[in-house]
Amino acid sequence: MAVNTLLIELGVEELPPGAIDTLSDALAAGIHRGLSDAEVPHGEVLAYATPRRLAVQVAALSDSQPDHEVEKRGPALAAAFKDGQPTKAAEGFARSCGVGVDQLIHLETDKGTWLGYRERQRGEATTTLLPGILQKAISALPVPKNMRWGASRVEFSRPVHWLVMLYGSDVVEAEALGLKTGRTTYGHRFHAPEAIDLTQADGYLAVMEQAWVLADRNQRRERIREQVLSEAEVQEAIAVIDESLLVEVSGLVEWPVALAGSFDERFLEVPAECLVSSMKANQKYFHLIDEEGRLKPLFITIANIDSIDPQRVIEGNEKVIRPRLADAAFFYDTDCKRPLDSRISELAGVVFQKQLGTLADKAHRSAAVAAFIAGRIEGNVAHARRAAELAKCDLVTEMVQEFPELQGIMGRYYAEQDGESPEVAQALEEQYLPRFASDAIPHSRTGLALALADRLDTLTGIFGIGARPTGTKDPFALRRAAIGVLNILIKGELNLDLRELLELAAAQHQELPYAENLVDEVLNYALDRIRAWAQDEGITAEAYLAVRARPVTRPLDFARRLRAVQAFSGREEAAALVAANKRVSNILAKQENDVGLQVDPYLLKEAVEQALHEAVSGHREQVMPLFAEGRYAEALDILATLREPVDAFFDKVMVMSDDPAIRANRLALLASLRALFLEVADIAQLQQ
Structure with missing residues (x-):
């Protein structure tokens, strides 16, 4: 069988930048899936994309299915x-x-x-299979919003204008989206607008680059990064490259050219975050800072043209950004004319959730919980209550309504200006931490209390009205809220009882239609989220199940047990002790009545059972203080030395003796052994 390169290119009008990566990957995946389903041997499948094209290149594609x-x-x-x-x-x-x-x-x-x-x-020819594969791949594209154009009944994200499908040097005849395949493509809209006839599927990237198009999106992003860093160096500044902005800008250009511009220094009187948000959201500019991290009155824009007069392009961008920054300055000046706490009354007019009331109601509930938590973690109760009262006030400011991503940040600025306590001001920004699993947690005690209280209120409230998340739908981001609570308690080393916190949060709600078993439901939902955290920490599912089997309601305590069990499972003695615990568990489960833990030394007839009893008793004295202090790893290290007396006991002793008294005593001995391990986890689960 002969092999050759396949090239598919779909030419379109400018695609939404946020959809380009998704559509590009989906088209490549669809072609790959079609070829694999048809069992056609092939090499690497590469996805290329620009605002005006989606392309797929398949290397070493066989000319037919195998016989x-x-x-x-x-x-x-x-x-x-x-x-x-x-x-x-x-x-x-x-x-x-x-x-x-x-x-x-x-x-x-x-x-x-x-x-x-x-x-x-005989295998079917690949060129015979490709039309169907292409049609199916295009039909399966996750187009965010279809449109029609002209008199055509065809629908796609944007109007399509050309379709290339080459196998080697030959056109593969097919039809899709109302277009017939050919070898004609187009380069840059301005630099190379003429039609280009591709002679080979190989060398696609080089041909497009000659036509002022960087079709490889990763190459284009890195070109932008290099240009931005280089231009910043010329300006004696440091460029801040936001990866999401880099991806978005890359989706707007085919031939990137970085240009540096400036704005009036008077705008630097406005908080830097406001200016940066305006530059990023409205103009897609990269901002520059000095060595101390202070914003400089400079920006870098990415043009889609290599202009013969770049200064005119720069001046045009400077002219456009000026009113944007003026708007930001106006919003800031307007907001500063009123103290933040004057907006508390406005929260009563903003609905948090129809059944759970307004943001004012949420603030009132959160204040009680935050104050309680602050008292438990040696924080300032008054600060926590005040921070909760002000927490959502910046949501009704001009600046945050224009730039929602500045919520919390502007709250901190306005609180500082009003002379609020520095810790209260800091907490207003920290309430949204962590934003994602690996994000930082609040630094201040007041921030920790507020961040917990806010999430606990949301969890109990939304669960309480029956709007539980499903595997595919979580409109209130409850999973993120639960993970945030866990991260704060674990990373912040706050050994608080989550059940107690949930009971307090639930009690703040006036009426909840699903109040019955609410705390247990939310608690279990949260503790189930620890599994993902444990996986990220390199802890096995078996270790998680071993700890989850115990009634542990303090996430920090849960995490300490997890780490201890994971370390224990790697010990040489672990396998034997896990098997012994499993055996003991099975024996005890078969008993009709509960087995006590009281052992009568006078009924221990065999030397090995006497030795086990002495070992268990001695170890109990050693490990109980460690359990009380949460030093589970040290305790399990001590318990690991029980392997020899446990093995000897099972080798030489018949547990189910004919004598009822001896049998009951031996069962109590095994129960007391198992009880020691259960102080940490049900290590019998490790055998799974």
Whole structure:
């Protein structure tokens, strides 16, 4: 079989930058899936994309499916012949295979011998399969919003204008989205607008680059990064490259050219975050800072043209950004004319959730919980209550309504200006931490209390009205809220009882239609989220299940147990002790009555059971203080030394003695052994 390169390119009008990566990956995945399903051998599948094109290149694509052997099974041998002559069943089967009866074979199976036929079937040509594969791949694209154009009934994200499909140097004839395939593509809209006839599927990137198009999106992003860093160096500044902005800008250009501009220094009187948000959100500019991290009155824009007069392009961008920054300055000045706490009354007019009331209601509930938490973590109760009262006030400011991503940040600025306590001001920004699993947690005690209180209120409230998250829908981001609570408690080393906190948060709500079992439900939902955290920490699912089997309601305590069990599972003695715990668990589970922990030394007849009793008793004295202090790893290290007396006991002692008193005593000994390990986790689960 011969191999060659396949190139598919779909030419479109400018795609939404946020959809380019998704559509590009989906098209490549669809082509890859189609070729794999058809069993056509091929090499690497590469996805390319610009605002005006989606392309896929497949290396070393075979020109056909491989030949394969087809086996057909006919009637049973007993029914195929009678008196040595073929029956109608045999003749009919032979005709269906296009051969004579004498060319059929015998197939031996575990159910007997059958008449059969084998033939080698030639693989279908790849060029015959490609039209269907292309059509299916395009039909499956996750287009965010379809549109029609002209008189056509075809629908796509943007109007499509050309379709290329080359196998080597040959055009593969097909039709999709109302277009017939060809070899004609187009370069940069301004630098190379003429039609380009591709002669080969290979060398696509080089041909497009000659036409002022960087079709490889990763190459284009890195070109932008290099240019921004280089231009910043010329300006004696440091460029701040936001990766999400880099991706978005890359989706707006085919031939990036970085240009530096400036703005009036008077705008630097406005908080830097406001200016940066305006530059990023409105103009897609990269901002520059000095060595101390202070914003400089400079920006870098990415043009989609290599202008013969770049200064005019720069001046145009400077002219555009000026009113944007003026708007930001106006919003800031307007907001500063009122103290932040004057907006508390406005929160009563903003609905948090129809059944849970307004933001004012949420603030009132959160204040009680935050104050309680602050008291428990040696924070300032008054600060926590004040921070909760002000927490959502910046949501009704001009600046945050224009730039929602500045919530919390502006709260801090306005609180500082009003002369609020520095810790209260800091907490207003920290309330949204952590924003994602690996994000930092609040630094201040007031911030910790407020961040917890806000999330606990949301969790109990939304669960309480029955709006529980599902595997596919979580409109209130409850999963993120639960993970945030866990991260704060664990990373912040706050050994608080989550059940107690949830009970307090739930009690702040006036009426919840699903209040019954609410705390247990939210608690279990949160503790189930620890599994993902544990996985990120390199802790096995078995270790998680071992700890989860115990009634642990303090996430920090849960995490300490997890780390201890994970470390224990790697010890040489672990396997034997896990098996012993499993065995003990099974024995105790079969007893009709509960087995006590009280052992009568006088009923211990065998030396090995006496030795085990002494070991268990001695170890209990050592580990109980460690359990009380949460030093589980040290405790399990001590308990690991029980392996020898446990092994000796099971080797030489019959637990289920005929003597009821001795049997009960031995069961109590095993129960006391298991109880020691259960102080940490059900390590019997590790055997799974």
